[in-house]
Amino acid sequence: MTKKLKLKRIPEGRSGHFSIIHRYHPHLYFNGKYIRYTGAMLIDNETMWMSDGPEERLTMSSAVRWCPNNADVLIGGLGLGIVPRWLEQKANSITIVEFSRDVINLVYDYIKTAKMKIIHDDINNYLDKTEEKFDFVYLDTWPDLNASRLDEIVQLKKLAKNVLRNENSRVICWGEKVVRKAATEV
Numbered sequence: 001m002t003k004k005l006k007l008k009r010i011p012e013g014r015s016g017h018f019s020i021i022h023r024y025h026p027h028l029y030f031n032g033k034y035i036r037y038t039g040a041m042l043i044d045n046e047t048m049w050m051s052d053g054p055e056e057r058l059t060m061s062s063a064v065r066w067c068p069n070n071a072d073v074l075i076g077g078l079g080l081g082i083v084p085r086w087l088e089q090k091a092n093s094i095t096i097v098e099f100s101r102d103v104i105n106l107v108y109d110y111i112k113t114a115k116m117k118i119i120h121d122d123i124n125n126y127l128d129k130t131e132e133k134f135d136f137v138y139l140d141t142w143p144d145l146n147a148s149r150l151d152e153i154v155q156l157k158k159l160a161k162n163v164l165r166n167e168n169s170r171v172i173c174w175g176e177k178v179v180r181k182a183a184t185e186v
Contacts, residue, residue, distance in 0.1 A: 017102065018103055018106060021040070022038055042079060060174060063083045067091065067136045071092060073094045074163060076137070076156070077098060078098040078103050078104060092115070094115050099121065104120060145179050
């Protein structure tokens with residue numbers, strides 16, 4: 001059984017047009033009740049790309065559930081580094097591809113371990129060019145779950161299938177089910 005890790009919060013900071021800020025939410029409604037929560041948020045100018053709140057963690061939990069033990073993992077999008085930290089105990093290696101040098105500057109030094117490596121690149125370019133193979137791929141390179149993201153998700157999944165080690169390897173995209181549902185309602 002994997003021991004549940006208490007994640008250290010990334011400190012507030014700014015690099016280029018990205019910032020990490022901490023905000024107190026006195027009445028966050030989650031899982032049928034109100035909770036008090038102080039959360040970190042990754043912001044690009046006015047766009048919140050990610051938070052470490054319970055609702056966001058819930059949407060990322062499939063990464064841990066579906067990742068096999070001793071897997072070579074590829075993660076598209078560093079964000080606040082939650083998914084790499086969650087998978088660190090299960091993974092053999094974790095390759096993180098992040099487009100923004102600013103996000104790398106703000107986050108990577110606080111989460112890195114010997115199992116992790118960071119690559120500064122666009123995930124589309126990396127998936128198209130790499131010859132590495134992975135047991136598990138987790139993609140989260142968009143800031144919201146709008147129906148308009150469906151084409152992006154479909155294209156990324158198609159590219160990611162080229163880097164899967166075998167037929168048991170899996171690609172998971174953050175929020176894919178929500179985006180697909182939203183796309184059918186448009």
